[in-house]
Structure formats: C-alpha cells, structure tokens
Amino acid sequence: MSDLPRAVRITEEGPREGFQIAATPVPTQDKIALIDALSATGAPRIQVASFVSPKRVPGWADADAVVAGFAPRAGVAYTALWFNAQGLDRAMAFKDRLTLYGSVTVAASEAFSLKNLNRDRAGQIAAQRETIAAHQAAGVPVTRVSVQAAFGCNFSGDVAPARAVAAVSEAMALAEETGCAIEKIALADTMGWANPLLIERVVGEVRSRWPGQAVSLHLHDTRGLGIANAMAGLRMGVAEFDAAVGGAGGCPFAGHAGAPGNIATEELVLLCEEMGIATGIDLDALIAAGHLAERVLGRTLPSALLRGGSLAGFRAKARAA
C-alpha cells in the first residue's frame, strides 16, 4: 500500500460540468449559490465556469456574470475552462478572482477531437500553437498537458496505452518547443472506457517516462467503474483528481446522453478519507452541497452517497444509541 498518497487535492468541477448540460436554464444566482456552498466545504480548488461559445454550450452563456458574482474564499483556488484566445480574453477580465493557467490539450482519439474540438489532431496541434502564443502574450503560464479520451473513445473505440502515451508526448514536445514549463500531466477518461488495470498501465508508463511531472486523473463514471479507477490511480500514487459534486455533468459531445458524468466528489472523498487519505473537505458539508446541486439542477444526480448518507452521521447515531 506504500504508493497510496497521504493527501490528495481534488478539483471540484461540479459547477462547470453540471451547468454545461442542464436541460433547462439555471438562474445565474443559483449557480453562484452552489459555488459559494462548495467554497464552504474546504474544497481546495473549484472550477467555476466555462468560457466557451454560447452557441455550442448555451448553459455557460452567463459565465462572466457567474464569475463576477461568487464570493471568493481565502485559500480556495478558483479556475475556469476555455479552449481558445477568445475564452482566454474573457477569463483575463477576472484575473483577480481566478487562478489562470493554460493547458496544452490534445485528444488521444482523432474522432473525439473532431466531435469535441471540431478539429482533427493536426488541426488541434496548430490551434494549440496559437492558443499557447495567446497565453504567453497575456502573461498566463501554460503549466499543464491535458489528454482527452486517454483510455478509449465512443467514436473510435479502444485507445491503446501506447497511443495515450504518444498523445502526451506530442503535447510535451509542443510545450517544450514553445517554452512552456509543464508541471502536470492530466489524463482524462472522457467517455468512461477505463478499467483499473488500464489506469495502472497508462499512469505507470506516463510516470516512468516523465518522472518529474505530477499526474492528475479526470475520470467519468459512465459505466460504473469510476471510483474503482480512482482507487487504481491512488495505488499508482496519483494525488490529484477532478470530480463533480453529485456526479453532475457528462460530456455533451460524447454520444451517450443521460449517462453519468464525472465521478462524484463526495464518493471520492469518502473513498480517500475512509482509507486515511486527507482531502481537506468536510464530507457532510459536501453532501449538503450535493443536495443543493440537485435542487438547482432540478434532477436527481447519480451519486449513490447522496442517497446512502454519510458514515459520519451513522457513526454519531451509533455512539448516541
């Protein structure tokens, strides 16, 4: 068990993931209320908005108002997502509230790149050059390499570990060529194709090849293996994860509408804390935020823990009995 980290850092992506696929428009004030509730849980890092085209993601047309409206809490890093120079410009307007960094983002699957980013892989690399230049001109550091569909793809099928590693390699080469100091390699199971052994194999190869880089995992629970895959990541020493409160979200371009999205933050926190791995997050406060997310989104979220209830509550009752 020696590879299990003593602490992990979870990036809460519930607001960004959840609102991008809300069936009916969520009032800006409700989005802000959820972000503020998440700030109070002890979450170290919250992704609060997506500066993407309102035509492609109508749920984030109000990203600017949301970011202007939430109440920043000391010690919490607030991040946002964007894919191009226009998105960066919108984010820059909030550089006092947001922790800004850029990513070199590639997809291991060309088919997904076409669906999600609207470009083939070569086009994606060319576009990344422009985006990196825009970040550098704006003084925003590009510190992360991010590989989407690193474990499989609904459109092209299995992604061999060698292909995932090659995608990391392409992105790292581009980062080096453009003078970006990369600190983290983020691997995303965007469509829920991973299994624990595949996680171990890919993470193992990435860690061996780039030993100086932190590895983070962005896992989806599309087919129910998300938390088992997170456990596999922990076993490989991964100490950074993305997750979404309630399991809110899901990629709008993945071809499996209605499937669960990101792993549920509260289930990841339970997994870690029950094994003595510190998250810094108050699980009961997070579960309460999950119930708020359900009210705000107007639907039952896939998290089992929101139904089962925290062990802390049952432990307290047992002690009192």
Place this chain on the structure above:
Amino acid sequence: MSDLPRAVRITEEGPREGFQIAATPVPTQDKIALIDALSATGAPRIQVASFVSPKRVPGWADADAVVAGFAPRAGVAYTALWFNAQGLDRAMAFKDRLTLYGSVTVAASEAFSLKNLNRDRAGQIAAQRETIAAHQAAGVPVTRVSVQAAFGCNFSGDVAPARAVAAVSEAMALAEETGCAIEKIALADTMGWANPLLIERVVGEVRSRWPGQAVSLHLHDTRGLGIANAMAGLRMGVAEFDAAVGGAGGCPFAGHAGAPGNIATEELVLLCEEMGIATGIDLDALIAAGHLAERVLGRTLPSALLRGGSLAGFRAKARAA
C-alpha cells in the same frame, strides 16, 4: 496482479433482492419473465426467490408460484433464500428445480441482528442450531458460513476486522460442532460500510485463518464504493460474488431507504471482462435484462452502465465507421 482470478462465478440476486423492496406489487408473471431473461445471459447461478414471512417481506408472498413458474435452463443453478425451518419446508417442495444448501448465518453486528433477524446474537446462534438440525433432518447440506454486516453497520457503527473474524469463527465453530462440512465463507457488506483497504484486510485475515475455504463477497453500493470494493476482493483472489442486475434491491431493514442495493451485476461483469477475467455472462444480454428489470419494477435502477451502454456496442460502431 497475480492474485487476480482468471474466472469468477457471479450469483445473480436481482430477482430476490429487487422484488423484496418493490414499492408496488410486481405481477408473478413479470418476476418469472425477468428470471427467464437472466437465465439466457449465461449467468451460472440465479437466486430466484425468498421464502420468508409474507408479513415481513410482502414482495415475496408469491415465492412458491415464482419458483414453480420459471423455465429452468440446463447448466444454471437456481437458489433461494430462507432463514428458518418453515422457509426450508417451502423450498423443499421445489428440490427438483432448486439447488438447495443451508447456511450458518450470523451478523457481525448485534444491533443489525436485532433489526434484520429479530434476535440478539446469542438468540441467533440458538436459532441456527435449530435451523441446522432441520436441514440435516431434510438431507439438505449446510455448506456455507455467512456473516452479515461484516464491514460496518448503520445501527452500531464500525465493525473492526477482529469482530468480523470472530463472527466467522463463531459460525465455523457451530458448523463443526453440528457436523456441517463448510465449503465457503460469505462476507456481506450489508449496509455499504466497506472500503478497498478494509476488504483487503478482512478477506486477508479470513483467508489466512481458513485457507481451505472459498471466500465470497456480497457487496452493496450504498455509498458508491461497491465496485472499487469488488476490485479489492479480486485483488485478494476472491472469485465468487453476489450481485443484482441493475443494482436492484437494498435491505429493507437497514435504515437508509432509497439507497442503492447490491452492486450491479453488469458493472461487475464489465469490470471483470475488461480485465480479462471470465464471467461466462453475455454482457449485452444482461444489460437488456437490466432494462427489463426497470420496466418490471417501474423505476430507474441505479446502475450507471444501463445509462452509459456497453463498450461492445461502441466498439462495433467504431469498427463499422
């Protein structure tokens, strides 16, 4: 990875688990249709009914008609559940259709024993003596030791590994004293308290102390860790699991109404087959049976895979594209 088994045997408990908590009565014919659909998936073992008091579990008042009505398939073992001599009598009437065996069943938590079996632990041991004698008189072998609430309890809190092992020990002693040849130790996480390290610890201690016994796991996904816990069991060489199609079920006496029940069979099958562990089950047929279970039970079941769809389907589409 050397402890991962090459094949596992899954007992499908969806019918027994699912119908015991159905909110509205399910017609007997629908129960039979689901059992027949499950028979066609290649499931090696299906628990088809619960011969319990109709007063306590009204959903199984028609157990006799269900067991009389399904179409047995060659090569599939059909089992049923009962807790006392009256239940055994009802099961004996179907000894040509059912694989009959008895269990020495104890709860690691006294509080749960009171809620679920209506007896304290001492009373439970006394009752087990009577039940064992009834099985022996009927010529039904008692081959299994079963420990409920082996990893924690909503009523009494944490169950230390030593307590779980002590419960196994009490049951094994009773089996030896009464001349039962035990072949399997079944550990149940009845209320979803386990985590992967706890599974490894308890299974490890049980395997070390009783090396001649097979260990099986009955895991609930109450708080979202069920499949990660199954993975931990696989890592410890466990090759027998209970699961319920769709994740149907949940214990009616556990104090967390609405929480997910057993791990979903199709998610366990996906986990195993993706890692090269044979289950003998046709996953797409099982997913179809899961959708049938949702229609029969009149509700959406918790399984993520029922929403996300099988990888086989996406792989076929990717090959055709």
